Amino acid sequence: MRREIAESLEKNRHEMEERLQLTKNFDLVERKLKVGDRDACLYFVDGFVKDEVLEKLMEFFQSLKPELLLENGKAFSGIFVPYVEVDILNSFEELTTQLLSGVACLLIDGIPCCVAVDCRTYPMRSVEEPEKDKVLRGSRDGFVETLVFNTALIRRRIRTPKLSMEILTTGKLSKTDIVLCYLDDRVDRELLSLVKNRIQQLKVEALTMNQESLAECLFRGRWFNPFPKFKYTERPDAAAAGILEGKLVILVDNSPSAMILPASVFDIMEEADDFYFPPVTGTYLRLTRFFIGLMTIFLTPVWLLLMQNPEWIPKDFQFIRVSEEINIPIFFQLLILELAIDGLKLAAINTPSNLTTPLSVIAAIVVGEFAVKSGWFNSETMLYMAFVAMANYMQADYELGYALKFMRLLLLVLTAILNQWGLLLGFVLVCVFLATNRTISGGSYLAPLLPFNGKQFTRRFFRKRLTHFYD
Incomplete structure (x- = not known):
């Protein structure tokens, strides 16, 4: 009342x-x-x-x-x-x-x-480069937890009255501020209306986990599909670029990152370095990232298939066979190493910074050398899993990295059970997961591949000039 x-x-x-x-x-x-x-x-x-x-x-x-x-x-x-x-x-x-x-x-x-x-001031850290979204060239500022500073960082880059920033509030107890940033003449009006209505109709006590809580409220699709539905960035330049492309950017108070939507898998795989270098270099970086991303999914399942069928290995590639005695089946070696790598990641996150280096050395010695000598793992298994672990860091999006990991685990399990038919079935399931995933606006997650748009699809792989001239 x-x-x-x-x-x-x-x-x-x-x-x-x-x-x-x-x-x-x-x-x-x-x-x-x-x-x-x-x-x-x-x-x-x-x-x-x-x-x-x-x-x-x-x-x-x-x-x-x-x-x-x-x-x-x-x-x-x-x-x-x-x-x-x-x-x-x-x-x-x-x-x-x-x-x-x-x-x-x-x-x-x-x-x-x-x-x-309104003479308030919030405790805040300095506007510094994000730890996760680093670039070799470009701006070194990043979003912070204070909403008004984040909007100012975008305003600084887009100085037009067509830039709108609408503020909404949700959460019965938290009263969390949410800002929608977009260009009036470029944004998808149906998407904007959809997002505004869903935020205004939310009946939650609080957005406990900030943007993740909001994302789960906004997107009510298939929870079992691991591929991310939103693109997150802690870089104001990336958020400003998304706005200029006609996308909708959502800022949530107390969160140092922005949500960019709608986002296809090609949008999520893009990085700022692709655009801070000349077109040739940017194209090379982008193609490398896509190629390595595919390898992280298929490298270990294909190798497992060849180890189960050694007669399929060409004569020139006999060196990929395991040369030492196998004490534990290769399939279980790969699964154990998948879990061990995640355990090391979590340990690194929770390790004090002054202890990170010595503990990393200890982990490398124990896992890398003694694990092989003890007979638990073979050297070839360690090599391929080490490549996969490092290649995962090529993806700036953390959720996409884990989505690729889950697809790899699915392929490993099916290959171990059904041999070549399992690998084929796993490939079909990966395609189904990608094809049936939808953006928040209901568009295709594989656009412009599905539906196919040749010009846009080419631009996803080959970087062109960014400068646009007008009369």
Whole structure:
């Protein structure tokens, strides 16, 4: 039920105490002061306000002459409050949300509204290059957890009034801010309407995991398909490029990355380095990434098939055969190493930075040398799995890397059970997973391959000039 702000300051103070439990929460501050000749209370969250600005405002409020204080709250805020971002709130629901977001709120006796002064500042880290989305050449800035700074990084790159940034709020408890960034004359209007409606209709308590929670709410498709439905980036230049292409970019407060949609598998595999180098170099990098991506799926299953059928190995490729005694079947060696590699990844993530190097050396010695000498693994198995492990890092998208891993595991299992027919069946299933996956707009995940568009398909592999001239 909506509660309007009353004229009596005591009633308003009592309501604020009931809603916010000010006596319990040490970081919610109630500061009594005089504005003109009237009693007033200033509410703010300690740690979210700029102390110097708030001190100046309090000094100004207390120096106001009584005859200058008007009865109309809007006139008071518009004329007498010497600050850039000032708003008038009429209900306690609005007041509570704004206050807990960091806005300083002033209640004055006799005025049935609240003067909201947005002098907040959030604790944040510096705008530095993302650890995951590094480039050899190009911008070195990256998104942070503060929403307004992220929008400013995009505005800095696209200086046109056609760039729109709509803010929405979702989450009954979290009241999470979500910004939709797009160009008015290029965005897909049906997609924009679809995303806005789904966000506005969300009935969740909070977006606990920020963008992942939002992604699961927006896309209600087949959960068992591991291929990612969204492209994520922590680079403002990549987000700006997506907007200029007519895509929709979603920013979520407290998240240092942007969601770009719709996104096909070719969009997700693109990287900024493809465009920061000349067309020839960019094309080479892109083709290499696609080729290595295919190898990460098929290398170990094809090798397993040849080990199960050694008579199929051509004479010139006999060196790929296992030369030593096999104590554990190759299929189980590959599965164990798949799990071991993920275990080492998780260990590296949770290892303190000053211990990463010595532990990496220990892991390399134990897994690389002693594992072979002990008879658990063969050298050839270690070699191919080492290549696969390193090749996975060629994919900037973490989810795509794991999707390729799951496809590889599927191929390994089917090949071990059904031999060549298992590999063929696995290949068909991989194609089915890709072909049946859909973007959030319902488009093909393999566009422009399906439906085929020769010009666009060529551009996915061969980088062309980026400069577009106009009359």
